[in-house]
Amino acid sequence: MPTVTRGRAKGQGQWALGHREPLNANEQQKKDDNPLNVRARIENVYAHRGFASIDPADLRGRFRWWGLYTQRRPGVDGGKTAVLEPHELEDEYFMLRVRMDGGQLTLPQLRAVADVSTRFGRDTADVTDRQNVQLHWVRVEDVPEIWRILESVGLSTQEACGDCPRVILGSPVAGVSAEEAVDARPLIEEITRRYIGDPAFSNLPRKFKSAISWLPDIPYECNDISFLGAVHPELGAGYDLWVGGGLSTNPMLAQRTGTFVSPERVPEVWEAVVSVFRDYGYRRLRNRARLKYLVKDWGIARFREVLETEYLGYRLPDLPRPPVPERLTDHIGVHRQRDGRYYIGVAPVVGRVSGGLLASLADVAERHGSGRVSATPMQKLLVLDVPADAIDAAVADLAAIGLSASPSPWRRSTMACTGIEFCKLAIVDTKDRATALVAELERRVPELDTPISIHVNGCPNACARTQTADIGLKGQLVTHEGRQVPGFQVHLGGGHGVHAGFGRKLRGLKVTSDELDDYVERLTRRYLAGRKESEPFAEWVVRVDEEELR
Template sequence: MANTTSAAMPSRPRRSNGQWAVDGRAPLNPNEEFKQAGGSPLAVRERIERIYSKRGFDSIPSDDLHGRMRWWGLYTQRAEGIDGHRTGTLGPDELSGRHFMMRVRLDGAALTGEQLGVLAGISRDFARGTADLTDRQNLQFHWVEIESVPEIWRRLESVGLRTVEACGDTPRGFLLSPVAGVAADEIIDPAPMLAEIARRYLGRPELANLPRKFKTAATGHPSLDIAHEINDLSYVGVVHPRLGPGFDLWVAGGLSTSPRLGERLGAFCTEQEGPEVWYAMVRLFRDYGHRRLRNRARLKFLLADWGVEKFRRVLEDEYLGRRLTDGPAPALSVGNPDHIGVHDQKDGRRYVGLAPRVGRLSGEVLAGLADAVEVAGGARVRPTPLQKLVVLDVAPDRVTDLLARVEPLGLTARPGPFRRATMACTGIEYCKFAFVETKAAATALAAELDSRFEGVGIDPPIGLAVNGCPNSCVRIQLADIGLKGQLSRTDGGEGFAYQVHLGGGLATMGRPEAGFGRTVRGLRVTADEVADYVERVVRRYLAGRDGDETFAQWSHRVDEAALR
C-alpha cells in the first residue's frame, strides 16, 4: 500500500489573501477591481464637477455612484419608504435614493465663527437644514443633490474645510483631543503633528487605495479622550524619562461585527517623528493588508495574524528603516473625556463643553452657535468623539452670556446624566445598513431616563449607545449599555428589537483597560420596553453595587437574572 502519511503528502498551496507585498496586485473581488480601474478613485471629483453635476443623478455609473464617490465624502442615502425588514435583502440600487449624505472631515479642527456660518449656510441651502455630529468628530449633511456638490465644495474650501477621503478605503478623518492646545493639564499638544500629517499626505493617490479604511487618533490629555483602543493608529501622550513628552503608539483596534481592541506597540515617538511613523504605518497596511475578503480587510486582522512583535519588526525594517525607541505606557486616566461643563484653560480663559441631543444639530443651530462664539470674543468650537461640542477660548466674563445664548439652541453645559452620556448612530432615517430608527428614539430615551432619575446621583454617568445595525458606529460593545437594533422573531411574527450589551467601556475615568460588554442569552428588548428595562437594570446596580464599584464591574460580576 502506498504511504499516505502527512509527511508524504504534497503540501497544499497557500491561498492568496490579496496582500500586495506577498500575492501581487491582481484584484480578487469586484471592489478591488473598481479601485484599480481607471486610475486613482480620487479622480472621480473631476467627473462630478464636469459631468454628473451638469447631467444629473442618472448620468452617474454604478462604480462611481456606489464606489469612488465615497473618496470625496459622498454616500447615497437610504431611499424613503424602505423599512427595516428589507435592509438585508435589497441591492444598493434598490436601497439608494437620489440624494446623498455628504461627510465633512474636520480632523479635530477648532471651527471659527466664519466656518460655522459657512456650514450653516450649506445646511440651509442644500441639505434641508440637516447637520449631524459623528463620533469621529465629523459633520454630516443629508439630502444633498449631485447638482449642488461643486458649490458646496467651493464654499467649504473657501474657509479651509474639505471632504477629501472622508469615506472610502482611505485614511479617514483624524480624531484629536477636543481640548488640544488649551487644557491646563495637557501632557503634549498633538494638533500640530496631525496638521502636518494632513498637509503632507491627504489626497495623495499612492495612499488612496487601502484594503479598507484607516483610522487615526491623537491625544495628549490625561482623560484619554479619543478612544485610542479602537483606532488603527493612536498617539497617546506620555512622558519619556529621557526624551520628555511624546506619544505611546497603539495599533490595529476596531469594532463592527468582529471587534478587537488595539494593542500597544511598545514604541515611543516624538512629535517630530509622528508624521514619518504615520506614513510608514499606512503604507504597511496598504501593502500587507488582506484584500481577498472585505470583511477581513481591516488592520486588526493583520495584527491578529502577525502579533505585535512581527508587526513592529516589519514596520521598522521595511518602512522606517530604523528602530523606534521603547517607551512607557499611558498613566491611568484622569477626568471625564466628554469635557462637559466649564473648565480652565492654560492661558486663563475657559473652555465649555456642551451636549446636543445625540449629536443632532441643524443649520439653525450652527448659525446660532456661530453668532454665540463671535459674541464670546472670537471663540472656537471643536466636536468631540462623543457627539458633543467644546467651545474654546472663552473669556471668563463671557461664560455666562455664552451659556445663555446656546441653551435655546438645545446645547447645554448642564445636561442630565443620560443626555450627557447617550450617543446614537444615523439609523434607518438615512442609513442603508440600519434596521431601526435611532436618533429620535435615543433622544426620547435619554429624556425619559433623566426624568425618572431626577435627583438621583449617578456619577459617573451611565453611557448608552443606540445603534441601528451590527456595525457599531457608536461603539455598542464599549458602552455601559449598548443597544443594537435588529430583526427579531416573536410570537406575532417578525419585528424589531434591541440586543443588549452591558458593561463595556474604554480606559477612561480611571478604568485601567478597555473591555467589551456582556450579552445576556436570549435577551431582546423592544423600543416600547427599553426605558423600563434600562431603569430596572440601573436601579439594581445602584442598590447592589459594592462600594464605588462601576456599572461595568457590577455588570460583569452579577448573575444573568440581575441583568434581565
C-alpha cells in the first residue's frame, strides 16, 4: 500500500485526490451514517418518544436532509446568537421546508401545504426566494403524518436542506409563457426523479443549489449551477451553462462555461457537475466547501476540461455569449399566456403568508383558473390559466385576501429572510421589520415610479440575496449612543443581468433598525431628484459621491 504524505493526507478533503482524513464533525456524521437513513428513526423512534429522545447528531445534522431544522427559542436576543451553545438557542419545535422544484403547484398540492400549515404549523407559512414553502412550530411527533399528507400529492421534504442537491429553481411560468422556447419542467422532473434521494449524491461537501429556466426570471448568477435559456446559431434552442455562484460571507457570481447544452443533455450535464463537486470539492474546512471556491481556484477553463474529459466523456459545443437580460423578470401583474389564457402575479409582503391564506388562494385559483399556482424566486405567487373574462374577478378576489396584482414598487421589490423570529443564526428581526418598512415607504414616498429592490437579511449568510439588491440590508448589532442595538450594514447598487454585481459597501455605513425608515426615504428622494432620465438605481449609486449615499 503506497505511503501517503502528510500534505496529501491533509489536503483540502478532496475525495478524488485521496484526501479523506482528517474529518471535521460534519463529515464524520455523514460518514457514520448516510443522513437519508434518519427518516426511519424519525418514523419509528423519535415520533413516538418525543424531542428529548433525539440523538444530537441527528437533531443538528441529519434531520436537515429531510427538511427539518430546530427553530430559535423565543426570547433569545441577537447578541446571544454567536455566544450560546446550540442546545441553548434551539426550541423543541422545527422549521419544515417543503420542496417545490420548479415552483409550480397543483391544486391538491397547494391545499395539502395549507392543511399541514393550519393543522401542524400554527398557521405559519413563508414563501422563500428558493421557491420553497417553510412552516414553523412543527413537532417531531407530527412529522410522519405530515410526510404522509405531502407525499400523497407528490410533494416531499427530502433533501430540502443538508449537504445535498437542494430544490431546483425553475421559471414559475414554464410551459405557459409566450416567450419560452424550451419548457424546463420535464428536465427538472427528470433530475429530481433520478437523483434526489440517491445515496450517490446525498453526501456532498456542502449544499448544492440549481436553477433551470429558459427565461431570465431566476437569479442564475447566484447558484452552484444554472441553465439559462439560449439559442445556438446552429443547434437551436437550449441552455447556457453557468457554474460556481454563491453569496453568504464571501460572495461570488457564477461564471459561464462557454458551453451549449441541448435540452435532452441537461440531466446528464447536471449529474456531471454535481459529481465534480462531490469528488473534487473541498471538505476539510466548511467555510471553503462550496463549489464556488473550486471554480475560483481552478478557473473556468480547467473546470470545463475536467467536466468534459473525466465525467461526460465528450465535449460540449461552444456557445457565443448570449444577450444579457436587462433585469430579472418578476411576473407581477396580468400577463397573457401562449394559450390565450392569462396568469396573474401577486405580492404577499416579504413572502409572509399563512395556511389560511394559501387555502383562500387555492379557492381563487380553482374558481377562476385551472387551480395551478406557482411561487417565484422573489417570494411572490402566481395564479395560472385564468380565462380573459375572469381576470377582473380573479384580481378582485386576490385583493380581497390581501394579494395585490398591482402592488406598490416597495411591496413588489422587498424581500426578507426568516430572521430572528425563528432562525438560530439571525441577529435581528427581518420579516416584521421589512413589512413595517414597506408600509412606511408607501406612505412617505408614494411617488416612486420604478422598483428599487430591498433585501433584508438577519445575518451575514445572505439567504435573501443581500448583495445583489439595490439596497441590501445585512443584520448586525450596531453601536448607538454607547449601546448595542439591532441594525444593518448597507449594501447599495447590487443587481443581476446587465447590472450583475455586488452592492457597494461604504465605510461605516450602518443604520439602526429605528433609523431605517428615515435612511431609505432620504436615499430614495436623492435618487429621484438626481437621476438622469431612466437611470436605474444601480447606475446612480455608482455615479454619485459617497456622501449622497449616507
